[in-house]
Amino acid sequence: MRLEQLEYLAAITRHTSLRRASEELHVSQSALSEAVSKLERELGVRLLDRQRSGVRISTAGRELLPSITEVLDSVARLRALAGDGLAASRQLRLGTVSTGTAGVVLPAVRAFQAACPGGEVEIRTLQRPEVVTALVEGGLDLGLVNVLDGDDRLPDLHAVPMLTGRPVAVVPRRHALAERPAVTVDELRAERFVALRPGYQMHRLAQRLFGADQPARRHAADGAEMAKQMVAAGIGVSVLPDFSVAGDPLLDAGLIAVVPLPEAEERVTMVALHAPAGPGRPGLPEGVAELLGHLVRRARRLELEAAAARDRPA
Numbered sequence: 001m002r003l004e005q006l007e008y009l010a011a012i013t014r015h016t017s018l019r020r021a022s023e024e025l026h027v028s029q030s031a032l033s034e035a036v037s038k039l040e041r042e043l044g045v046r047l048l049d050r051q052r053s054g055v056r057i058s059t060a061g062r063e064l065l066p067s068i069t070e071v072l073d074s075v076a077r078l079r080a081l082a083g084d085g086l087a088a089s090r091q092l093r094l095g096t097v098s099t100g101t102a103g104v105v106l107p108a109v110r111a112f113q114a115a116c117p118g119g120e121v122e123i124r125t126l127q128r129p130e131v132v133t134a135l136v137e138g139g140l141d142l143g144l145v146n147v148l149d150g151d152d153r154l155p156d157l158h159a160v161p162m163l164t165g166r167p168v169a170v171v172p173r174r175h176a177l178a179e180r181p182a183v184t185v186d187e188l189r190a191e192r193f194v195a196l197r198p199g200y201q202m203h204r205l206a207q208r209l210f211g212a213d214q215p216a217r218r219h220a221a222d223g224a225e226m227a228k229q230m231v232a233a234g235i236g237v238s239v240l241p242d243f244s245v246a247g248d249p250l251l252d253a254g255l256i257a258v259v260p261l262p263e264a265e266e267r268v269t270m271v272a273l274h275a276p277a278g279p280g281r282p283g284l285p286e287g288v289a290e291l292l293g294h295l296v297r298r299a300r301r302l303e304l305e306a307a308a309a310r311d312r313p314a
Contacts, residue, residue, distance in 0.1 A: 003075060005039040006068050008032050009047060013057045013065070014304045062308055069301060073111075091120040092287055095131040096144040097200060098223030100163065100270050103246035103302050105144065108294040115294070119287055125223055127199035132157065135273055141288045143273040144295075146201040146241060149266050160272040160292065162299035165242040167205060167264040170227070171257050172234050178257035185209055185263045192236035193218040194227045201268070206239055209264055232256050241268040246302060270299065 011021040011032075018029045025032070040047050047061040057065065096105060109121050126134070131143035136156050143157075153159070169183045177183050177191075193215035196203045200223065207214070219236055221227040224244045231238050232255040239261065250256045272295055274284060284292065 001039065001042055002035075003071075005035045006072060008035050009039065009061070010068060010072060010300075010304055012036065012048065012055055013061070014300060014307050016054045016056060016307060018055060057308060065304070065308055069304065073297070073301070091122050092142070092291055093122050093124065093134075093140045094142045094144070094291070095124045095126045095134055095140040097128055097131065097146060098125050098225045098244075099144055099146050099241065100243050100246075100299070100302075101225060102248040103243055104163065104270070104295060104298050107247075108291070108298040111294045111298065112291050116287065116290060119290070121291065125225075127197075128201065129199060131273065135275055138275070141274065141285070142292060142295075145271055145273060147269045147271050148201055148205060151201075154273065156275075157273045158276040160274075160296065161269055162272055162296055163243045163270040163303055164267050165244075165270075167202075167209070167239050167261055167266065167268060168242045168245065169237060169259040169261045170231050170240050170245060171237045171259060172231055173254050173257045174234075175237070175257070177237065177259055180259055182260045182262050185261070188237060188239065188261075189213065189215050191215070191217075194230045194236040194238040195220050196224070196227060197222055202240060205264075205266060205268070208266065209239065228256060239264065241270070242306075243268075243270060243302065246306070272296070 008021070008025065008027070011025055012018060015021045015024070018032055022029045022032050036048060043064075045060040045064075046058050047064070049056045049058050094105075105123070109123070112119055112121065124140070128145045131140065131145055132154060134140040135143050147159075169177065169188060171177045171183075177187065189210055193206075195206050195218050197220045202224070217236075219230060221230055221238075224240050227238045227240065228245070228248060228250050230236060232250045242258065245251055245256070245258050248256070251258065272292060274288065274292065
């Protein structure tokens, strides 16, 4: 059994596509397929269900998936420690628009802390323009923002796509809409709506979603975390990216519920930003690269878990 076989299986499971997995890993589809087939023969189980529409992890594969993920995470930590993995003593500055906090940011910072006991992180909640300005001017080491379909590139910064999700309705757990398999835009428009303030991408998305007929009753919040708090308090309903609600304590505690919003077809991508290498910028400092690595690995793990959940029989 080789480590790359596990990495190949994880990538195929995330993408449910040999082609997309091969593009991510820069490995041919035939090499991917052969590596997983050898692993299946070695383990004596079928790990993938291969169909014309794509590939899905099998029942046996789902049972092994937590152990595979644990191995890959352990190897990542070992590599970090073996290669001078201790971050610089200065405090790292991470600016975020409050995206993926529970599912990505906090677990990544916890993993960074475990790998680099001397490392320190300052997390600042900002709007996207503030994140971009601070990165360009050197006031931040990393930034996390949401990007909508069709958004312009940021020429002064390097972007690392991490997670792509869909907008979902976030409602109080005891709300009548919480029991619905899906909700419509008209149903949300009739509720008191918790919008994000101008400057957040989800404010723009809500504007597009409701069009000229915006909700008549609404509040405004600074970021997804405050919006979820307001929903949990029964103040209204909101629309957020699914990855900004995944793993949230309010969801786990049964205070909020997530309901699909089929009419919201636009994708939302969480992107990590940093200043590119160039004159006077030799590249990412060791500690910044370490933290970025943990953010990317955590995002991919969340994506893997979501893919497995979609394939799980109802």
